[in-house]
Amino acid sequence: MDIPVLHRLALNESPYPPLPSVREAMHRAVAQAHRYPPLHPDDLTERIAAWCRVTSDRVTVGNGSVGVALQLLQALVRPGDTVAYAWRTFDAYPLLAAMVGAEPLPVPLAPDGHQDLGALLAALDHRTRVVVLCNPHNPTGSLVTADALSAFLRQVPRHVTVLLDEAYMEFARDTNLPDSLALLDTYPNLLVLRTFSKAHGLAALRVGYGLGASDLVERIRRQQLPFGINAVATAAVKASLRAESELRLRVDTVVAERERLRRELVSLGWRVHPGHANSVWLAAPDPIDEGAAALTDAGVQARHYPGEGLRLTVGNRKANDTVLTALAGLRALRSTSRM
Numbered sequence: 001m002d003i004p005v006l007h008r009l010a011l012n013e014s015p016y017p018p019l020p021s022v023r024e025a026m027h028r029a030v031a032q033a034h035r036y037p038p039l040h041p042d043d044l045t046e047r048i049a050a051w052c053r054v055t056s057d058r059v060t061v062g063n064g065s066v067g068v069a070l071q072l073l074q075a076l077v078r079p080g081d082t083v084a085y086a087w088r089t090f091d092a093y094p095l096l097a098a099m100v101g102a103e104p105l106p107v108p109l110a111p112d113g114h115q116d117l118g119a120l121l122a123a124l125d126h127r128t129r130v131v132v133l134c135n136p137h138n139p140t141g142s143l144v145t146a147d148a149l150s151a152f153l154r155q156v157p158r159h160v161t162v163l164l165d166e167a168y169m170e171f172a173r174d175t176n177l178p179d180s181l182a183l184l185d186t187y188p189n190l191l192v193l194r195t196f197s198k199a200h201g202l203a204a205l206r207v208g209y210g211l212g213a214s215d216l217v218e219r220i221r222r223q224q225l226p227f228g229i230n231a232v233a234t235a236a237v238k239a240s241l242r243a244e245s246e247l248r249l250r251v252d253t254v255v256a257e258r259e260r261l262r263r264e265l266v267s268l269g270w271r272v273h274p275g276h277a278n279s280v281w282l283a284a285p286d287p288i289d290e291g292a293a294a295l296t297d298a299g300v301q302a303r304h305y306p307g308e309g310l311r312l313t314v315g316n317r318k319a320n321d322t323v324l325t326a327l328a329g330l331r332a333l334r335s336t337s338r339m
């Protein structure tokens with residue numbers, strides 16, 4: 001018998017539905033759904049640029065940040081070139097590399113879940129066009145600090161573009177966070193990737209953006225589908241940008257719940273490294289496969305990498321309590337079975 005899913009914690013989604021002001025903006029846009037959106041999303045681009053305090057020639061909008069990443073690869077990669085990334089990473093990267101005929105260059109994560117920047121640098125050669133860094137990383141939530149990122153960028157050859165995926169940056173609270181936009185002047189081979197899917201909670205609407213040097217941005221924009229950004233999504237994003245303080249409260253709540261989950265899991269005996277995204281990462285040799293089964297039984301959908309790890313999106317309080325109960329029961333079971 002299938003166990004019903006009560007809590008969706010597998011895709012790092014926001015636990016919150018869109019804010020009322022965002023829903024109202026979407027309703028108004030739906031009433032105009034017989035009209036095409038603009039050929040190019042110039043107005044939205046300008047809004048995002050103003051919000052990020054950069055000029056609009058440095059911003060490119062796409063169909064989710066995945067869409068922007070694909071456009072970047074389409075613009076730069078020729079069949080047979082390599083695309084390097086830490087592995088594991090966000091599942092889309094190998095798929096996108098395959099879509100443009102690139103040879104994937106996966107570089108194993110360090111044992112503590114960090115991206116191994118030295119090994120990534122060592123993997124780059126004359127065939128490499130793009131290296132992806134996720135910050136914070138998916139699935140482990142690890143962070144590349146400002147100092148480490150600067151050292152990395154200094155060593156990347158200029159024929160390699162660095163795709164710095166900051167999908168989860170709003171959830172990071174470390175004191176040594178990179179100011180990636182301040183690096184754009186120095187590194188014309190840097191594209192910072194961001195999204196409205198995570199902190200803004202608009203995953204279904206598929207809007208992401210990239211920030212980079214104007215030449216690079218121009219090349220990426222040339223790959224954009226005409227009329228490609230949905231008008232309802234555009235209205236929602238603009239309203240979301242006006243609701244910054246309400247969204248900040250939501251993000252703060254997710255961060256507080258992430259820290260609570262981590263503390264409680266540690267007190268239950270799980271080894272949990274500090275995570276900086278909207279998720280918590282449990283890894284082998286802790287009993288993650290049994291943990292995954294216990295979560296399924298409790299109606300929690302988590303992301304399970306068999307034999308390797310378990311990524312739990314931070315949900316609402318009820319969902320997180322369900323996770324804690326399921327994983328506590330498992331540890332209790334294990335300690336009794338050892339007796």
Ligand SMILES: Cc1ncc(COP(=O)(O)O)c(C=O)c1O
Nearest residue numbers: 064065066090138167195197208
């Ligand atoms: C690291 C990372 N980048 C990008 C995305 C996808 O973002 P979008 O919805 O903007 O395509 C995800 C989604 O899980 C992700 O984990």
